[in-house]
């Protein structure tokens with residue numbers, strides 16, 4: 076088997092290279108070539124629409140294969156560079172504007188082929204993410220039904236997920252032949268598959284439900300592809316279809332709140348709807364009326380129900396809790412109730428059957444039915460798992476991709492946040508390792524003993540775990556797609572590690588105690604006031620003015636220029652270290668909030684390390700000895716990168732030093748504020764957060780949105796801007812190095828010339844004229860540019876290389892070129908020749 080290079084997604088595989096060689100913009104081109112080889116839909120086509128076409132390789136292939144006068148229209152969210160013989164434009168295929176533009180280009184013509192290779196970008200709305208690929212396919216299908224001629228072909232990419240069968244089912248209703256295939260150029264590890272739908276039936280009227288994601292994905296709980304079920308059963312669907320008229324294409328989805336209480340898959344409902352309504356319909360939903368009157372249905376709940384798309388995890392939780400409470404009140408709750416009901420039934424044997432008992436009996440029946448169904452589902456699920464394992468063994472899928480597949484929940488309905496799915500991606504194990512595992516049991520114990528109502532409900536726990544699992548998955552997906560997010564996360568983890576690493580060191584500080592030089596002097600005020608002895612163990616770590624290098628660099632910035640007394644202040648502070656404030660002192664229980672700390676840290680670190688002995692920080696290797704003395708070791712330059720302020724080219728990265736920190740530093744330096752003021756400012760409501768036991772998603776949200784916004788001065792903002800401009804203006808490292816090399820060589824040449832001239836001048840056997848002409852010759856020689864060395868240009872393919880990597884049959888300097896470059900060079904030569 077050929078070994079593939081593993082860059083990115085194994086990007087440099089043979090298809091990638093081949094695409095480069097052939098001049099295709101993406102390796103995806105070969106997928107279309109291979110699909111067309113199998114089904115021959117391009118050769119005979121005159122009009123083609125390419126949905127989600129960027130960067131345009133499918134359009135390139137279409138332009139090559141289709142007859143010369145064909146119309147090819149490509150559209151994508153991203154801009155597409157012009158392609159000969161193709162019309163392209165930028166638009167979202169889910170919008171009416173896109174449809175109208177397509178109509179403009181096609182005029183009265185109909186398309187022979189509609190292609191769709193769309194893949195949604197991973198967005199921030201993680202709740203809706205799972206649906207979007209399938210929805211995009213359905214959207215492209217909708218456009219296909221509008222623009223395809225009868226008998227036309229629709230080719231689409233589909234991901235093998237829980238919606239796959241539903242999509243196939245719909246395709247089968249609209250086309251005479253539907254085939255799913257995976258072209259060889261599609262990576263085996265990818266879950267993508269291509270469906271080629273031929274023979275468009277072009278029905279006069281299409282039931283809008285065929286194209287409505289809600290109908291297709293949510294309601295066809297068990298769609299059976301290729302069966303005779305060509306007509307929707309109106310009875311079956313009516314349940315969720317309130318408020319939708321025939322032909323209604325509006326994306327806004329709403330359902331009565333009572334349905335949310337009754338559903339067995341509340342999370343899927345929250346993920347797919349826009350609104351839960353409390354409005355009474357003329358037919359009078361009794362459950363809704365009761366729900367409306369319940370005290371549990373607070374204004375907050377109503378507000379949340381009014382617009383589900385803007386809710387965060389916290390609100391989702393509130394709604395889920397509310398649902399459980401109401402279910403309790405209505406009597407269709409969890410196992411606990413079922414047991415009670417069972418117990419109640421035993422009593423019913425000896426008592427006359429009253430209305431209540433009848434209800435209970437009915438409930439028991441329902442419960443039994445439910446259990447049987449669950450058993451059946453479990454069996455199905457096991458069979459599915461078995462298949463998945465086989466697929467994994469055959470490398471048809473990866474564990475991550477299995478995570479994408481949303482299987483039906485235990486109740487048979489599709490569940491967006493299936494706990495099992497979360498588990499597949501390692502979500503549960505992560506939770507088990509994380510906070511929830513450590514904190515929840517403790518809390519449970521407390522709560523059980525104090526408040527019976529707060530007793531943990533297995534259903535609720537499961538929902539919470541589901542949410543947490545999905546959040547983990549969401550984070551993983553995001554970090555896969557977003558490099559910035561990855562970097563941020565890594566920084567955060569690194570900071571955590573540092574902190575923990577330090578805590579570990581705390582206990583074993585023998586070494587530092589040995590280094591303590593002031594223990595004798597300190598013994599007097601040992602008890603009264605422990606002093607901080609700041610000892611610079613790194614002799615090179617301090618600049619000439621008594622500041623640390625880092626502080627000196629920080630205050631070296633333009634913003635501090637011309638401010639009198641900065642140096643004096645700083646030196647004073649340096650000398651005043653003993654009376655120091657510990658910005659990291661959390662032991663009091665109420666400390667400045669984190670953002671204040673970070674800002675103060677940045678400024679305070681820049682001014683001086685001020686720490687009392689008992690509270691060593693992660694920023695310096697310090698430790699307290701028994702006598703209350705502390706040795707604070709400043710780090711060598713090489714370790715700067717481990718500190719809070721990022722380092723670039725050996726200096727603090729000013730682009731990341733915030734304007735906030737600058738403002739604070741400026742205020743400190745000008746005396747506008749004292750360090751005590753800064754500390755006082757830090758005591759805000761954000762400082763007193765109790766974060767113990769809160770789930771990660773909640774803390775992440777809080778950190779992002781709920782933090783102190785500090786005013787920044789115009790000067791600080793301008794300084795940051797200026798710094799960024801300066802940074803951006805710098806040439807890249809390679810260019811800088813090349814220029815420096817050039818200068819260095821020129822200087823060397825000049826030196827050599829000087830030496831030779833001096834020898835010539837001192838030469839006794841030469842006339843002055845000869846000397847002058849020799850020196851002139853030398854100078855002319857030095858000024859002459861060397862002819863460039865000839866470089867052989869080689870187009871080397873994968874197999875055509877020796878062990879050293881040198882293309883076979885080449886000598887001396889060689890340069891690898893791609894096919895395009897090779898063609899250009901040849902064309903240039905041809906041109907030169909013809910000119911001659």
Ligand SMILES: C[S@@+](CC[C@H](N)C(=O)[O-])C[C@H]1O[C@@H](n2cnc3c(N)ncnc32)[C@H](O)[C@@H]1O
Nearest residue numbers: 127129130131132133151152167168192193194
């Ligand atoms: C795999 S690429 C398509 C590659 C293309 N077939 C080619 O040959 O180069 C998927 C494209 O789908 C586009 N896309 C995703 N959602 C879209 C939307 N709603 N409307 C238009 N394009 C979309 C993305 O911008 C991306 O360029």
